[in-house]
Amino acid sequence: xxxxxxxxxxxxxxxxxxxxxxxxxxxxxxxxxxxxxxxxxxxxxxxxxxxxxxxxxxxxxxxxxxxxxxxxxxxxxxxxxxxxxxxxxxxxxxxxxxxxxxxxxxxxxxxxxxxxxxxxxxxxxxxxxxxxxxxxxxxxxxxxxxxxxxxxxxxxxxxxxxxxxxxxxxxxxxxxxxxxxxxxxxxxxxxxxxxxxxxxxxxxxxxxxxxxxxxxxxxxxxxx
Amino acid sequence: xxxxxxxxxxxxxxxxxxxxxxxxxxxxxxxxxxxxxxxxxxxxxxxxxxxxxxxxxxxxxxxxxxxxxxxxxxxxxxxxxxxxxxxxxxxxxxxxxxxxxxxxxxxxxxxxxxxxxxxxxxxxxxxxxxxxxxxxxxxxxxxxxxxxxxxxxxxxxxxxxxxxxxxxxxxxxxxxxxxxxxxxxxxxxxxxxxxxxxxxxxxxxxxxxxxxxxxxxxxxxxxx
DNA sequence: CCAGATTATCTGTTATAACGAATATTGTTG
DNA sequence: CAACAATATTCGTTATAACAGATAATCTGG
Numbered sequence: 001x002x003x004x005x006x007x008x009x010x011x012x013x014x015x016x017x018x019x020x021x022x023x024x025x026x027x028x029x030x031x032x033x034x035x036x037x038x039x040x041x042x043x044x045x046x047x048x049x050x051x052x053x054x055x056x057x058x059x060x061x062x063x064x065x066x067x068x069x070x071x072x073x074x075x076x077x078x079x080x081x082x083x084x085x086x087x088x089x090x091x092x093x094x095x096x097x098x099x100x101x102x103x104x105x106x107x108x109x110x111x112x113x114x115x116x117x118x119x120x121x122x123x124x125x126x127x128x129x130x131x132x133x134x135x136x137x138x139x140x141x142x143x144x145x146x147x148x149x150x151x152x153x154x155x156x157x158x159x160x161x162x163x164x165x166x167x168x169x170x171x172x173x174x175x176x177x178x179x180x181x182x183x184x185x186x187x188x189x190x191x192x193x194x195x196x197x198x199x200x201x202x203x204x205x206x207x208x209x210x211x212x213x214x215x216x217x218x219x220x221x222x223x224x
Numbered sequence: 225x226x227x228x229x230x231x232x233x234x235x236x237x238x239x240x241x242x243x244x245x246x247x248x249x250x251x252x253x254x255x256x257x258x259x260x261x262x263x264x265x266x267x268x269x270x271x272x273x274x275x276x277x278x279x280x281x282x283x284x285x286x287x288x289x290x291x292x293x294x295x296x297x298x299x300x301x302x303x304x305x306x307x308x309x310x311x312x313x314x315x316x317x318x319x320x321x322x323x324x325x326x327x328x329x330x331x332x333x334x335x336x337x338x339x340x341x342x343x344x345x346x347x348x349x350x351x352x353x354x355x356x357x358x359x360x361x362x363x364x365x366x367x368x369x370x371x372x373x374x375x376x377x378x379x380x381x382x383x384x385x386x387x388x389x390x391x392x393x394x395x396x397x398x399x400x401x402x403x404x405x406x407x408x409x410x411x412x413x414x415x416x417x418x419x420x421x422x423x424x425x426x427x428x429x430x431x432x433x434x435x436x437x438x439x440x441x442x443x444x445x446x447x448x
Numbered sequence: 449c450c451a452g453a454t455t456a457t458c459t460g461t462t463a464t465a466a467c468g469a470a471t472a473t474t475g476t477t478g
Numbered sequence: 479c480a481a482c483a484a485t486a487t488t489c490g491t492t493a494t495a496a497c498a499g500a501t502a503a504t505c506t507g508g
Contacts, residue, residue, distance in 0.1 A: 016299065016461070018285070041489065052463045054278075057490085061242070061282060062289040067382060074470065075240065075490045089377045096324045100316065153313045155390070158291060159383060166379070240491070265459065276493045281460085298500065299460045 017051050021059035024049060029068065029079065030168045031134070039078045040069065068165045080166070082222050087167070091215040094163050098148065098211065099204040101160060105150035106200045114195050117146045121188055128185055143188060144207075147195070167218070187213060241275050245283035248273060253292065253303065254392045255358070263302045264293065292389045304390070306446055311391070315439040318387050322372065322435065323428040325384060329374035330424045338419050341370045345412055352409055367412065368431075371419070391442070411437060 015023075025045070028034060046056035060077045063069040070080045080086070120143045127135040141164070148157055187210040194202035239247075249269070252258060270280035284301045287293040294304045304310070344367045351359040365388070372381055411434040418426035 018461085043489070053490090054462055054464090058282065058285060061286060065286040065289045067379060086379070089379050092324065092328070092377070093321075093380055093383070096320050097317075100320045104316070153316070155291060155310070155313050156317055159317070242491085267459070277460090278492055278494095 017055035018058035018062070021045065021049055021051060021055050022062055025059055025063060026068075026165065029063075029165060030137070032168075034079045036079055037081045039072075039076055041076075066162055066165075068162065082218070084219055084222055087215060087218050087222065090163055090167050091211055094160070094167075094211050095208045097156065097160050097163065098144070098207050101148040101151045101153065101156055102203045102207055103200045104153060104156075105147050106198055106203060108150045108152060109147075109195065109198070113146070113150055114192075117143060117195065118192055120146060121192055124188065125185055143191075147191075147203075241279035242282035242286070245269065245273055245275060245279050246286055249283055249287060250292075250389065253287075253389060254361070256392075258303045260303055261305045263296075263300055265300075290386055290389075292386065306442070308443055308446055311439060311442050311446065314387055314391050315435055318384070318391075318435050319432045321380065321384050321387065322368070322431050325372040325375045325377065325380055326427045326431055327424045328377060328380075329371050330419075330422055330427060332374045332376060333371070333419065333422070337370070337374055338416075341367060341419065342416055344370060345416055348412065349409055367415075371415075371427075 025040075034040070040060060042053055042057045042060060045060060046053050049056065060069065061071075064071045064077055068080075069077050071077055120139055124136065124139040124143060127139055145157070145161075148160060151157070187206060190206035190209065191203065194200075194206050249264075258264070264284060266277055266281050266284060269284060270277050273280065284293065285295075288295045288301055292304075293301050295301055344363055348360065348363040348367060351357075351363055369381070369385075372384060375381070411430060414430035414433065415427065418424075418430050
């Protein structure tokens with residue numbers, strides 16, 4: 001084999017229909033296009049995405065296995081209802097897990113990494129001004145996972161992503177109002193500060209504050 | 225409806241073939257009946273359990289979605305190889321998550337709960353003497369999850385179970401030798417002690433020590 | 449006897465059909 | 479008009495067949 005061809009391997013990666021559907025559902029979930037409690041039938045998903053029952057079923061049940069969708073009595077699948085207990089529990093899990101990721105990331109973060117994260121923060125502030133909520137959510141994702149990526153812990157990252165999706169299905173329903181409070185940006189400032197000082201404890205505290213704030217906002221909304 | 229019939233609802237809970245197969249694979253994994261790296265074909269699973277491809281595929285891919293099995297290039301599914309990085313990462317995740325569960329459990333644990341856990345510990349010591357490794361593993365599971373259950377955090381519990389399964393596929397390959405070291409029992413003693421004093425910090429420390437010990441044992445085995 | 453090409457087999461993917469259970473609809477009756 | 483029964487429809491489950499790509503086996507030519 002020519003050495004020039006080394007490392008360009010992934011030529012043939014046509015995704016399976018099942019994962020395609022799953023990813024579609026994932027982003028639809030993150031975009032808040034489903035209402036909490038909404039029932040998702042296999043046939044509806046299949047015909048909406050113009051595939052047969054098989055990949056639709058696979059996608060739906062994979063999300064159930066991940067805990068992102070809930071499964072009801074007779075094999076019915078629906079997007080989880082948002083109740084306070086669940087929100088609080090997920091918040092605690094996220095604080096623990098994202099704290100770990102941040103802590104492990106600190107020694108690995110290069111100056112370039114931090115600069116990139118700061119750049120995302122700048123974009124984020126811009127999107128905050130223009131009230132571009134879809135961009136805001138995506139940039140927020142990039143901001144946080146830009147840090148967690150540096151931990152080099154793929155399994156941990158997957159679990160955290162899963163937690164985000166579990167909250168994400170209704171965090172979006174609420175985001176406009178959450179955005180108007182506008183404290184998220186300030187907390188991100190604290191994150192950047194801790195990052196610059198490579199202060200793991202401060203970083204954890206800042207991330208915890210960020211999670212707790214969005215959680216309390218979510219709880220307030222769930223009450224009425 | 226007669227009031228005498230209230231609460232006896234779950235009459236009809238015939239599981240689906242898919243979850244049946246998945247559970248079969250789960251316990252086979254926990255029992256260490258598969259070798260790390262072994263390839264699991266859909267048709268092999270299907271014919272072994274005498275079902276069609278559909279439920280076999282569903283079970284396999286649900287386990288992949290949970291991160292318990294790995295998926296290769298062409299949709300192939302295999303049991304994850306044990307490498308040191310993965311072991312260390314899972315160990316860190318477990319320490320964090322099980323620490324959280326233990327901490328949350330402490331205020332909820334009744335005296336009866338603690339007595340039950342102590343009873344399991346007694347059985348565990350018995351199984352340790354008689355070198356009954358299958359029983360030992362099951363009792364170890366009951367011991368730990370007897371604590372975590374009290375946290376009343378279903379999502380957290382599921383994630384921890386998932387982590388156990390991810391390690392479990394090869395922790396069992398090693399258990400006999402691990403059992404001969406016989407320190408696990410002493411560490412469980414520390415857990416019980418902390419439990420009796422309702423000392424959350426000590427409990428976390430004891431659980432951490434337990435995890436770290438089995439991890440270091442696992443690492444030692446993976447090297448030679 | 450070995451290398452390369454061809455064939456056969458294996459494996460994952462996907463659509464479809466058939467079955468049964470659950471739900472919704474309609475029709476009927478008091 | 480209301481309540482019950484019968485029917486129709488929807489839905490999840492599962493097996494099967496057909497297809498394509500990958501792998502293994504066989505065969506042929508040197």
